[in-house]
Amino acid sequence: MRKRIDRMxxxxxxxxxxxxxxxxxxxxxxxxxxxxxxxYIFIIxxxxxxxxxxxxxxxxxxxxxxxKRELEGIGTVSKWMINNQEVRxxxxxDDAETAISAxxxxxxxxxxxxYESALSSIYIFNNDNDFIHMSxxxxxxxxxxxxxxxxxxxxxxxxxxxxxxxxGGGVFRTAxxxxxxxxxxxxxxxxxxxPIGILVMNYSSELLERTIQDVSDGNQRIAYFTQSGYFIGxxxxxxxxxSGINWDVEDGVDAFxxxxxxxxxxxxxxxxxxxxxxxxxxRFLEYISTQSLVLFGVFAGITILSFLILRFFMxxxxxxxxxxxxxxxxxxxxxxxxxxxxxxxxxxxxxLKDSYNDMLVELNHLxxxxxxxxxxxxxxxxxxxxxxIKPHFLYNTLETIGYLALEKPRGEVYEAVEALGAFxxxxxxxxxxxxxxxxEIEIIKHYLTLQKLRYEDTFSDIYEIQTDxxxxxxxxxxxxxxxxxxxxxxxxxxxEEGLIKxxxxxxxxxxxxxxxxTGVGFEPAELEKISSSKSCGFGLKxxxxxxxxxxxxxxxxxxxxxxxxxxxxxxxLPSHRRGEILDxxxxxx
Numbered sequence: 001m002r003k004r005i006d007r008m009x010x011x012x013x014x015x016x017x018x019x020x021x022x023x024x025x026x027x028x029x030x031x032x033x034x035x036x037x038x039x040y041i042f043i044i045x046x047x048x049x050x051x052x053x054x055x056x057x058x059x060x061x062x063x064x065x066x067x068k069r070e071l072e073g074i075g076t077v078s079k080w081m082i083n084n085q086e087v088r089x090x091x092x093x094d095d096a097e098t099a100i101s102a103x104x105x106x107x108x109x110x111x112x113x114x115y116e117s118a119l120s121s122i123y124i125f126n127n128d129n130d131f132i133h134m135s136x137x138x139x140x141x142x143x144x145x146x147x148x149x150x151x152x153x154x155x156x157x158x159x160x161x162x163x164x165x166x167x168g169g170g171v172f173r174t175a176x177x178x179x180x181x182x183x184x185x186x187x188x189x190x191x192x193x194x195p196i197g198i199l200v201m202n203y204s205s206e207l208l209e210r211t212i213q214d215v216s217d218g219n220q221r222i223a224y225f226t227q228s229g230y231f232i233g234x235x236x237x238x239x240x241x242x243s244g245i246n247w248d249v250e251d252g253v254d255a256f257x258x259x260x261x262x263x264x265x266x267x268x269x270x271x272x273x274x275x276x277x278x279x280x281x282x283r284f285l286e287y288i289s290t291q292s293l294v295l296f297g298v299f300a301g302i303t304i305l306s307f308l309i310l311r312f313f314m315x316x317x318x319x320x321x322x323x324x325x326x327x328x329x330x331x332x333x334x335x336x337x338x339x340x341x342x343x344x345x346x347x348x349x350x351x352l353k354d355s356y357n358d359m360l361v362e363l364n365h366l367x368x369x370x371x372x373x374x375x376x377x378x379x380x381x382x383x384x385x386x387x388x389i390k391p392h393f394l395y396n397t398l399e400t401i402g403y404l405a406l407e408k409p410r411g412e413v414y415e416a417v418e419a420l421g422a423f424x425x426x427x428x429x430x431x432x433x434x435x436x437x438x439x440e441i442e443i444i445k446h447y448l449t450l451q452k453l454r455y456e457d458t459f460s461d462i463y464e465i466q467t468d469x470x471x472x473x474x475x476x477x478x479x480x481x482x483x484x485x486x487x488x489x490x491x492x493x494x495x496e497e498g499l500i501k502x503x504x505x506x507x508x509x510x511x512x513x514x515x516x517x518t519g520v521g522f523e524p525a526e527l528e529k530i531s532s533s534k535s536c537g538f539g540l541k542x543x544x545x546x547x548x549x550x551x552x553x554x555x556x557x558x559x560x561x562x563x564x565x566x567x568x569x570x571x572x573l574p575s576h577r578r579g580e581i582l583d584x585x586x587x588x589x
Contacts, residue, residue, distance in 0.1 A: 025311045032307075033300055052280075053256055053263070056220070060267035060276045063222060066211035067269055067276075074183050074201060075162055077112050081122075082187045082199055084108045091126045091187060091197040102132045109134055118207040120180055121172070123200040124187075138175040139202065145171045155186050156195055164272055166226060168200055179205055179232050205233025222278045232274065242277050373549060400454045419449045437504065437511075438470035444479050444502060451487060459491045459517075462501045469504055469511055474573065475550050481543045482515040482569050490519020490567050506575065513571040521563040540569070547571065 081087055090098070090105035105124065113119050113134070121135035129146050133139070145151055151171070155163055167173060168182035180202040187197040208224045212234055223234030223242070231239040242264060247255060256265045265278045401416045423446035441463065448461045483500065491498030503514040547556045551574050561567040 022311070025307060029304065029307050032303065036300065036303070053265075056256070056263075056265045056278055056280060057254060057267060059220065060222070060265055060278055063211055063276045064267055064269035067208065067224075067274070068271070070207055070211060071162075071164075071183070071272070074203075077116075078162065078183065078185050078199055078201060081109055081112055082185065083190075084112075087124060087187070088190070088196070090124065090132065098130070106132055106134055113201075118203050118210070119201065120174070120178075120204045121202045123172075123202070125198040125200070127196060137178070137204070139180075140173045140175070142171050142173065145169065152198070155184055155198055158186065160186055160188055164274075166230060166232065166273075168202065171200075172202055181205070181207060181232065208233040220278045220280050222276065225275050225277055227268070227273050227275055234277075238277055238279055241279055397450050397454070400450075416450070416453050419446050419453075422446045423450060433476055434473050435476045436470065437465075437472045437474050440474055440476070440479055441465060441470075441502065441504075443477070444483050447480060447483065448487075448500065455487075455492070457497055459487065459498045459500055462499065464501070464503045464505075466505045469506055472511060472575075475546055478543055478547060478571070479513065479515065481540060482571075485540055485569075486515055486517035486519065486567065490517040490521070493520045494518075509575045511571075511573040511575055513573065514568055515570075516566065516568040518566050521561045521565055521567045522559075523563055547573070 084105075086101070086104040086108040090101040093101040109122055109124070113122060120137040121133055121139045123131050123133040123141070125131040125146065129143070131141075133141075145168075151169060154169075163184040165182045165184060167180050168184065172180050172182065174180060181204075183201040183203065185199045186195055187199055188194065189196050205224075212222045221235040221238050223236070223238035224232040225242060226232060229243060231243075241259075241262070245257060245259065245264065247257070247266070252268055254265075254267045256263055258264075263280055265280075267276045268274075269276060397420055401413065401420070405413050423443065445461075445463070448459075452459075479502070483502075486500050491500065498518045499516075501514070501516040503512075503516065505512055544557055548554055553574060556572055558570050558572065559568070560570070
């Protein structure tokens with residue numbers, strides 16, 4: 001069966017647009033007529049069904065209203081209890097008076113609840129989580145939940161309003177594992193209105209069942225559930241059926257669903273965490289008259305004629321022009337970005353042709369811009385190399401090495417020459433415009449080693465490089481201009497030993513490279529001057545422009561400075577470029 005369907009799909013895909021439209025129209029017409037027949041057959045059935053649905057919703061709403069009236073009665077009783085003097089004396093009593101006041105409070109509570117058969121237990125907690133209780137059913141208390149601050153916070157947040165929870169939110173459990181409906185309310189001091197205790201009234205499912213008996217006509221099976229689907233009380237046969245249904249509606253919305261010939265209804269009991277659910281067999285009613293068949297035949301004939309007219313219109317005004325437009329655009333497949341030239345109506349298809357031609361013009365423009373941008377990047381890289389190859393740095397270094405040869409041991413001279421050779425070897429990078437971050441850092445280390453020969457104890461350097469970012473590819477010579485600015489415009493001008501610190505780390509999808517120095521820092525106006533200057537090596541401005549062109553982003557750096565204390569330039573490089581994703585872990589060496 002699967003292979004046959006695949007062959008049909010392949011066959012349909014191979015057809016031309018005009019043939020596809022014809023096949024689709026025939027298929028849609030067949031489905032439309034079939035659905036029309038089914039809809040017509042069940043018109044009377046649907047109208048009857050709507051009446052039944054509305055009736056059932058009204059019934060379940062009545063059940064919910066009956067439960068809310070029960071809650072109003074419970075609320076009244078709870079107000080009497082929390083305002084009772086004996087109850088308040090117990091909540092205010094100290095250890096010496098607790099036994100006497102507890103006995104008196106229980107006696108007062110019993111007077112309020114002696115005639116309530118659905119009441120399973122009453123608990124009154126003071127602020128120290130000590131409690132008194134009266135139970136018709138053996139009830140266990142989970143004191144760990146009570147001591148949890150979240151339980152009290154939820155109650156106190158209501159400021160005296162009642163809270164409904166199943167089994168007190170995990171606090172209570174009966175010996176028979178029956179579900180308890182807990183009515184919870186905070187007790188406040190009359191004078192200060194500060195919390196002095198909590199009242200909990202636990203009711204059995206009898207409370208719910210009598211609300212069902214008040215409105216049920218015997219033809220429905222009704223039960224109560226929590227909004228999460230937990231069965232509370234009522235007809236137990238509803239539980240298995242309701243738990244297997246996935247409601248495709250929003251929470252808080254009354255709904256119904258027909259499954260296996262049965263209709264299940266769900267109504268939310270407002271201002272409570274409960275829903276009322278009912279199951280009922282649908283009563284089918286079928287009736288088709290001769291007059292109805294004649295009317296349906298006329299309707300079907302008009303529908304077929306309308307489809308044929310629509311088919312002709314689509315063929316003449318849509319499929320044929322599209323075929324002509326497709327034939328004219330085939331030259332683009334051969335790599336020729338030439339505009340389409342053909343006469344089409346001044347409608348959406350004609351606009352499509354014009355938009356396609358405009359797209360080709362813009363595409364050619366973008367290609368030219370891309371070429372110019374690539375040339376600019378290559379030129380910037382060449383300028384960076386040209387600036388650094390200027391001989392003043394080499395002359396100064398060689399002059400320093402000459403002094404070392406006269407005054408220092410041969411080992412130090414050798415190390416200086418080795419550092420110079422390593423610097424230019426890494427610096428030239430075999431002509432590559434991109435190098436790894438590790439190689440870029442090596443260039444900086446060699447550069448500062450050579451500068452230390454010249455300026456001796458003027459500065460020290462520190463490196464904190466995240467291990468797994470070292471193999472990231474970056475444009476060559478992005479750090480040397482920043483380090484040169486830190487040395488010449490920061491540390492040297494301060495006139496005391498300074499620090500240059502290089503830090504590299506990854507955070508989320510960016511690589512942060514920091515060049516920090518303890519030099520003189522910069523005022524905003526001074527920093528702007530340094531950024532645009534070309535007198536100090538390659539210049540900060542050119543470096544930033546290279547990075548912005550390379551990554552295609554403007555927000556690529558930031559500068560933090562405090563005049564007289566420090567300056568920090570942070571490069572915020574994206575962890576991806578041109579579709580390449582960098583896989584970097586978080587380790588620091």
